[in-house]
Amino acid sequence: xxxxxxxxxxxxxxxxxxxxxxxxxxxxxxxxxxxxxxxxxxxxxxxxxxxxxxxxxxxxxxxxxxxxxxxxxxxxxxxxxxxxxxxxxxxxxxxxxxxxxxxxxxxxxxxxxxxxxxxxxxxxxxxxxxxxxxxxxxxxxxxxxxxxxxxxxxxxxxxxxxxxxxxxxxxxxxxxxxxxxxxxxxxxxxxxxxxxxxxxxxxxxxxxxxxxxxxxxxxxxxxxxxxxxxxxxxxxxxxxxxxxxxxxxxxxxxxxxxxxxxxxxxxxxx
Amino acid sequence: xxxxxxxxxxxxxxxxxxxxxxxxxxxxxxxxxxxxxxxxxxxxxxxxxxxxxxxxxxxxxxxxxxxxxxxxxxxxxxxxxxxxxxxxxxxxxxxxxxxxxxxxxxxxxxxxxxxxxxxxxxxxxxxxxxxxxxxxxxxxxxxxxxxxxxxxxxxxxxxxxxxxxxxxxxxxxxxxxxxxxxxxxxxxxxxxxxxxxxxxxxxxxxxxxxxxxxxxxxxxxxxxxxxxxxxxxxxxxxxxxxxxxxxxxxxxxxxxxxxxxxxxxxxxxxxxxxxxxxxxxxxxx
Amino acid sequence: xxxxxxxxxxxxxxxxxxxxxxxxxxxxxxxxxxxxxxxxxxxxxxxxxxxxxxxxxxxxxxxxxxxxxxxxxxxxxxxxxxxxxxxxxxxxxxxxxxxxxxxxxxxxxxxxxxxxxxxxxxxxxxxxxxxxxxxxxxxxxxxxxxxxxxxxxxxxxxxxxxxxxxxxxxxxxxxxxxxxxxxxxxxxxxxxxxxxxxxxxxxxxxxxxxxxxxxxxxxxxxxxxxxxxxxxxxxxxxxxxxxxxxxxxxxxxxxxxxxx
Numbered sequence: 001x002x003x004x005x006x007x008x009x010x011x012x013x014x015x016x017x018x019x020x021x022x023x024x025x026x027x028x029x030x031x032x033x034x035x036x037x038x039x040x041x042x043x044x045x046x047x048x049x050x051x052x053x054x055x056x057x058x059x060x061x062x063x064x065x066x067x068x069x070x071x072x073x074x075x076x077x078x079x080x081x082x083x084x085x086x087x088x089x090x091x092x093x094x095x096x097x098x099x100x101x102x103x104x105x106x107x108x109x110x111x112x113x114x115x116x117x118x119x120x121x122x123x124x125x126x127x128x129x130x131x132x133x134x135x136x137x138x139x140x141x142x143x144x145x146x147x148x149x150x151x152x153x154x155x156x157x158x159x160x161x162x163x164x165x166x167x168x169x170x171x172x173x174x175x176x177x178x179x180x181x182x183x184x185x186x187x188x189x190x191x192x193x194x195x196x197x198x199x200x201x202x203x204x205x206x207x208x209x210x211x212x213x214x215x216x217x218x219x220x221x222x223x224x225x226x227x228x229x230x231x232x233x234x235x236x237x238x239x240x241x242x243x244x245x246x247x248x249x250x251x252x253x254x255x256x257x258x259x260x261x262x263x264x265x266x267x268x269x270x
Numbered sequence: 271x272x273x274x275x276x277x278x279x280x281x282x283x284x285x286x287x288x289x290x291x292x293x294x295x296x297x298x299x300x301x302x303x304x305x306x307x308x309x310x311x312x313x314x315x316x317x318x319x320x321x322x323x324x325x326x327x328x329x330x331x332x333x334x335x336x337x338x339x340x341x342x343x344x345x346x347x348x349x350x351x352x353x354x355x356x357x358x359x360x361x362x363x364x365x366x367x368x369x370x371x372x373x374x375x376x377x378x379x380x381x382x383x384x385x386x387x388x389x390x391x392x393x394x395x396x397x398x399x400x401x402x403x404x405x406x407x408x409x410x411x412x413x414x415x416x417x418x419x420x421x422x423x424x425x426x427x428x429x430x431x432x433x434x435x436x437x438x439x440x441x442x443x444x445x446x447x448x449x450x451x452x453x454x455x456x457x458x459x460x461x462x463x464x465x466x467x468x469x470x471x472x473x474x475x476x477x478x479x480x481x482x483x484x485x486x487x488x489x490x491x492x493x494x495x496x497x498x499x500x501x502x503x504x505x506x507x508x509x510x511x512x513x514x515x516x517x518x519x520x521x522x523x524x525x526x527x528x529x530x531x532x533x534x535x536x537x538x539x540x541x542x543x544x545x546x547x548x549x550x551x552x553x554x555x
Numbered sequence: 556x557x558x559x560x561x562x563x564x565x566x567x568x569x570x571x572x573x574x575x576x577x578x579x580x581x582x583x584x585x586x587x588x589x590x591x592x593x594x595x596x597x598x599x600x601x602x603x604x605x606x607x608x609x610x611x612x613x614x615x616x617x618x619x620x621x622x623x624x625x626x627x628x629x630x631x632x633x634x635x636x637x638x639x640x641x642x643x644x645x646x647x648x649x650x651x652x653x654x655x656x657x658x659x660x661x662x663x664x665x666x667x668x669x670x671x672x673x674x675x676x677x678x679x680x681x682x683x684x685x686x687x688x689x690x691x692x693x694x695x696x697x698x699x700x701x702x703x704x705x706x707x708x709x710x711x712x713x714x715x716x717x718x719x720x721x722x723x724x725x726x727x728x729x730x731x732x733x734x735x736x737x738x739x740x741x742x743x744x745x746x747x748x749x750x751x752x753x754x755x756x757x758x759x760x761x762x763x764x765x766x767x768x769x770x771x772x773x774x775x776x777x778x779x780x781x782x783x784x785x786x787x788x789x790x791x792x793x794x795x796x797x798x799x800x801x802x803x804x805x806x807x808x809x810x811x812x813x814x815x
Contacts, residue, residue, distance in 0.1 A: 020360075020363050021642075021645060023360055023362050023363070023642075024362070025360075025362040025363045025365065025366035025367075026307055026362050026365065026366060028366070029310070029366060033481060072492070072546075075550070076496060076546055076549055076550070078492055078495070078496070079301070079304045079306070081304060081305065081306040081307045082301045082304075082306035082488055082491070082492050082495075083492070084306070084307065085301075085306040085307055085309065085310060085484060085487075085488035085489075085492075086488055086489050086492050086542065088310065088481075088484060088485075089481070089482070089484045089485025089486075089487075089488055089489055089535065089538075090485060090489060090535075090536065090538070090539050090542075092481045092482070092484075092485070092535075093482060093485050093532050093533075093535035093536040093538075094532075094536055095532075096396060096481075096482065096529045096531070096532030096535075097523075097528045097529050097532040097533055097536055098528075099529070100528045100529035100532060101526070101527070101528045104527050104528070117392075117395060118377065118391060118395075145664060146663055146664075147666075148655075148658045148661070148663065148665075148666065148667070149658070149663045151655070151658075152655050152658055154645075155641065155645050155647065155652070155655065156636070156640065156641050156655075158605075158610065158636055158640055159634055159636050159640075159707075161610060162608045162610060162629050162632065162634040163629075163630055163634070163656075163659055163711075164629065164630035164659050165658070165659060192373075192395060192481070193370050193373070193374055195366055195370065196366060196367065196370035196371065196374070198366075199363055199366040199367055199370075200367055200371075202363075203359055203363055203367055206358075206646060207358065209646055210646055210647075210648065210691060211646055211647060211648070211651060212645070212646050212647060212651075214646070215646045237382075239381070239385075240378075240381060240382070241377070241381065241391070243374070244373075244374035244375070244377045244378045244381075245374075245378065247370050247371060247374040248371065248374050248375060248378065251367060251370070251371035251374070254367060258353075258356075258358060258359070360642075360644075
């Protein structure tokens with residue numbers, strides 16, 4: 001369980017770096033809420049509690065919701081916040097409907113699904129850790145392999161395109177990495193609060209570092225530590241969901257970093 | 271009258287309509303101002319207020335709760351603006367940092383200290399619209415369900431405020447030149463709007479929970495904005511669309527045996543699809 | 556279209572949703588000039604730069620960049636965008652940003668090493684920013700940030716520099732440094748084309764000019780092109796001037812488009 005928490009914390013924290021720098025924190029929120037129908041759908045299609053199926057479903061519906069927001073913004077001239085809110089609201093509503101459908105079915109399998117709302121790290125099985133490790137390796141692997149490309153696409157996409165970098169492809173890749181960052185933590189932290197675990201470690205890391213690479217790994221470390229602390233604390237208190245505890249720890253870390261961080265914290269400017 | 275108020279279908283549907291209409295009303299203004307996600311932040315933030323008020327006063331409902339929760343919703347936005355204003359965090363990250371933290375704190379307190387009380391983490395997230403007919407208050411010799419009564423009051427308040435101040439609130443939003451100057455609009459009218467959004471979110475909590483409130487606030491307004499060119503037009507269409515979704519949602523949900531609130535919220539996609547299709551057809555014609 | 560020109564467009568039109576940004580622009584920028592593109596706000600100057608780089612699709616007309624399609628040649632162009640196009644709150648120092656100019660050479664998988672960092676440092680020294688190489692970019696002044704962008708272009712050793720308002724809001728020292736570099740590059744045989752914001756310094760800094768306001772009003776060597784009539788036509792608003800005969804200006808080597 002601890003291994004799972006560390007894996008998801010490091011992955012979402014590190015990959016969240018790009019989301020925050022690209023000002024896509026809210027996209028992460030949309031993907032997380034809209035993951036709910038995918039989780040339930042994956043369960044329904046697999047016929048049993050299968051983490052790979054549920055995470056795959058989460059990935060799909062999360063990306064669809066983000067895609068819906070994109071279509072609304074680019075084809076229908078809807079303002080971006082409103083488009084994001086639409087994806088979030090409709091995605092979650094669909095998830096609620098599907099969840100209630102499953103809950104009416106006979107069989108106790110749905111108990112596992114409800115835990116995706118606020119997260120339940122203790123419910124992680126040993127086999128799940130392998131799945132999470134696989135997702136982490138893919139996500140972090142792609143990010144480190146293409147780090148330079150992702151860096152230019154994030155910092156100055158217009159210039160990068162003129163220079164000959166494949167920015168459209170990199171954009172799609174970055175969106176995919178965000179989806180991975182969100183999905184990997186859903187079981188432990190839940191759909192409602194997962195986006196905070198993508199944002200808070202990166203915000204904290206920005207206050208403490210001077211380069212993108214340093215920010216990336218620091219965010220990962222802080223995310224992993226927060227997730228671990230949260231998982232252990234919530235396991236110690238029966239009936240306590242993991243999500244809120246993890247998010248509070250991560251937010252506290254971010255708050256501390258904002259107050260004291262040398263890079264741009266108040267202490268430096270005093 | 272009393273038989274109507276005792277009819278579950280009527281009460282649940284009416285609650286849904288009132289929730290959807292009130293949410294769409296304030297949501298319309300926020301969407302036109304380019305502040306749609308404020309609804310997300312506020313509705314999550316009120317949970318912190320509910321938890322804090324409960325800790326301090328032990329109250330679970332009533333005017334004190336209403337006040338505390340509304341204040342928390344406003345506080346969420348104020349904190350977010352302050353953080354973004356510090357220059358160290360961009361607006362989207364500030365939003366994504368503040369309201370989840372407050373929401374998490376609220377949920378934590380509720381699950382630790384309010385275990386046996388009516389408000390719990392599940393209700394807060396999803397609402398319990400199917401049970402709103404249970405809690406009643408005596409009014410003018412009748413037994414009136416509390417939730418829709420509160421919602422009716424909030425709806426009237428919202429309508430009066432928005433119709434009185436809508437010009438000031440959305441000044442420039444329909445003018446393409448000035449539309450760029452969106453964003454922070456300090457001023458009493460904006461603060462009043464924020465308070466009302468929080469109040470509406472609190473009132474809607476019992477019925478549909480925090481996230482579905484966002485759906486009712488945003489989706490009908492987006493649909494309305496695609497077809498209407500004036501603030502009054504947007505409000506009218508949004509409220510109508512939201513109400514229709516609520517009315518259609520109840521029988522559909524009952525027949526499929528799924529979440530009533532969820533179905534009502536999901537049905538707001540229908541007017542959105544229709545408005546989008548109309549808009550796309552018009553622009554290619 | 557004229558071959559051998561650094562930039563050539565023929566009948567270029569670009570549309571944005573609410574109207575044309577550029578209409579029927581036929582521009583020919585000769586190689587080896589330090590040229591300026593001027594015009595009032597909303598004239599389409601930035602759009603022209605983006606169209607020349609192939610970053611926006613034309614509604615009509617053609618673009619040749621260094622004699623070929625932009626998508627093929629733009630990596631040989633040192634593009635210096637407006638400062639406002641970037642969030643300077645990015646975790647990077649000046650040297651980091653300049654090094655990014657070398658990433659394409661390295662390919663997607665190689666990391667920049669000491670050799671690359673030294674080339675970046677050399678470029679920073681050329682623009683007078685060597686002592687600020689390790690400074691976080693968010694802590695640089697506008698002029699210093701502009702010089703970092705220029706160094707990023709320098710490090711590519713491009714044939715053409717395309718700059719979007721490089722001197723706007725820039726302190727005197729930075730302006731001098733930027734101009735010195737551009738002149739030095741021209742002396743090495745490179746071409747410079749900059750969207751310029753200040754008519755007052757036009758003659759001192761540039762030897763070639765194009766006047767743009769959705770349509771191209773005039774282009775050519777500065778001494779000939781910058782006449783009062785052309786300026787009035789470009790900046791004067793919606794009142795169209797009577798058409799000028801081409802014969803009058805032909806002797807000065809100037810090409811004047813009739814007013815619309």
